[in-house]
Amino acid sequence: MLSIHAIPDAFSKSECERVIATISNSPTDEALLVGRNKNHNLRKAELVWTDNLAGMEWVMERLIELVRLANRDQFGFDLREFSESPQVAIYKSSESGHFAWHSDIGGGPVSRKRKLTLVLQLSGSDTYDGGNLEIMPGAQILTANRTQGCVSIFPSFTLHQVSPVKSGTRYSMTVWAHGPAFR
Ligand SMILES: O=C(O)CCC(=O)C(=O)O
Numbered sequence: 001m002l003s004i005h006a007i008p009d010a011f012s013k014s015e016c017e018r019v020i021a022t023i024s025n026s027p028t029d030e031a032l033l034v035g036r037n038k039n040h041n042l043r044k045a046e047l048v049w050t051d052n053l054a055g056m057e058w059v060m061e062r063l064i065e066l067v068r069l070a071n072r073d074q075f076g077f078d079l080r081e082f083s084e085s086p087q088v089a090i091y092k093s094s095e096s097g098h099f100a101w102h103s104d105i106g107g108g109p110v111s112r113k114r115k116l117t118l119v120l121q122l123s124g125s126d127t128y129d130g131g132n133l134e135i136m137p138g139a140q141i142l143t144a145n146r147t148q149g150c151v152s153i154f155p156s157f158t159l160h161q162v163s164p165v166k167s168g169t170r171y172s173m174t175v176w177a178h179g180p181a182f183r
């Protein structure tokens with residue numbers, strides 16, 4: 001079934017903390033492209049694009065391998081490349097961080113080619129309340145595993161949301177795999 005593919009122990013706690021530290025220690029100048037979404041009703045989060053961020057290569061290598069295995073074992077999509085920078089999102093309770101229901105397939109030349117979405121839970125599950133990644137592959141809503149280091153992979157056309165963070169801060173990392181149109 002084309003649902004969520006979960007890998008609970010994809011990264012260790014200390015590896016997740018290392019990623020958060022790498023993000024946090026980076027200069028937050030324009031070159032790093034720390035973005036803020038314009039439509040806060042849809043999404044409230046700070047974004048760090050990790051493409052050119054030193055110290056993230058090993059993370060990307062592992063994520064690419066996890067996508068390859070998930071696609072081989074579960075999805076069987078025609079995937080060709082990772083055409084976009086991965087992003088780390090920071091959802092703060094002080095700002096009611098959230099991301100309303102959406103699909104990741106957009107209308108742009110690159111976002112229309114998204115086929116698989118990977119989300120890595122970087123924060124310890126007891127360090128924040130709310131902030132659940134919820135996925136709707138069919139009539140029912142599934143809540144993604146909150147375990148720190150868990151990777152969830154699902155088709156990018158699947159509706160999903162991040163419910164508002166009620167306390168603490170949630171860090172997650174998102175990567176998309178791209179390929180030719182579905183047919
Ligand atoms: O932060 C998450 O868990 C999901 C992020 C997301 O849906 C996205 O970046 O498109």
Ligand SMILES: [Fe+2]
Binds near residue numbers: 102103160
């Ligand atoms: Fe998304």
